[in-house]
Amino acid sequence: DGGITQSPKYLFRKEGQNVTLSCEQNLNHDAMYWYRQDPGQGLRLIYYSQIVNDFQKGDIAEGYSVSREKKESFPLTVTSAQKNPTAFYLCASTAPLYTEAFFGQGTRLTVV
Amino acid sequence: AQSVTQLGSHVSVSEGALVLLRCNYSSSVPPYLFWYVQYPNQGLQLLLKYTTGATLVKGINGFEAEFKKSETSFHLTKPSAHMSDAAEYFCAVSDVAAGNKLTFGGGTRVLVKP
Numbered sequence: 356d357g358g359i360t361q362s363p364k365y366l367f368r369k370e371g372q373n374v375t376l377s378c379e380q381n382l383n384h385d386a387m388y389w390y391r392q393d394p395g396q397g398l399r400l401i402y403y404s405q406i407v408n409d410f411q412k413g414d415i416a417e418g419y420s421v422s423r424e425k426k427e428s429f430p431l432t433v434t435s436a437q438k439n440p441t442a443f444y445l446c447a448s449t450a451p452l453y454t455e456a457f458f459g460q461g462t463r464l465t466v467v
Numbered sequence: 468a469q470s471v472t473q474l475g476s477h478v479s480v481s482e483g484a485l486v487l488l489r490c491n492y493s494s495s496v497p498p499y500l501f502w503y504v505q506y507p508n509q510g511l512q513l514l515l516k517y518t519t520g521a522t523l524v525k526g527i528n529g530f531e532a533e534f535k536k537s538e539t540s541f542h543l544t545k546p547s548a549h550m551s552d553a554a555e556y557f558c559a560v561s562d563v564a565a566g567n568k569l570t571f572g573g574g575t576r577v578l579v580k581p
Contacts, residue, residue: 388568395476397557397571413568445510449567454499454518456569458510
């Protein structure tokens with residue numbers, strides 16, 4: 356079955372550590388996105404990538420980094436510079452002929 | 468810049484009653500509009516979308532929404548609520564010129580009372 360796989364589902368980070376969230380898709384979609392979700396704030400765009408080896412900052416990119424070395428993969432690194440990383444992170448993708456985004460099941464990151 | 472406003476962060480309805488979730492948007496170009504549903508600790512699932520054509524759009528699970536350009540609105544309705552409709556609902560607008568990236572409203576959590 357085609358879809359988007361995020362891993363892990365739950366992730367715990369100590370303060371000062373970098374952590375990487377995985378996002379893999381087998382939908383052959385060109386564009387991929389990372390969103391952060393906090394209660395009452397909806398989803399906010401962190402980074403997006405429209406093609407391999409290219410990506411753009413979204414609305415809240417500070418403290419995050421991404422790479423897009425393969426079409427299928429768009430990992431997100433939450434760095435120690437992100438002062439409030441506890442949140443639910445969602446990865447999504449879109450294809451040129453489709454207007455809607457397809458979402459993964461999310462990763463819940465907690466700082467301990 | 469595009470923006471989406473959802474009126475009411477929480478809505479409580481009785482089972483069998485009408486569900487009405489309000490969404491207003493701003494966009495400098497003809498918008499693509501979406502409603503997504505999210506169950507606890509899960510990703511978002513598309514309920515319905517408006518791109519062009521008919522302004523009354525039907526989606527899954529008995530939901531529908533009407534695009535009203537004059538009111539810049541895209542309200543979501545369901546005639547009769549079911550317990551399984553308890554979830555969080557997000558309205559979103561797509562920036563087609565920027566790779567279809569979505570701008571979301573703050574979400575509305577629906578509680579269904581028996």
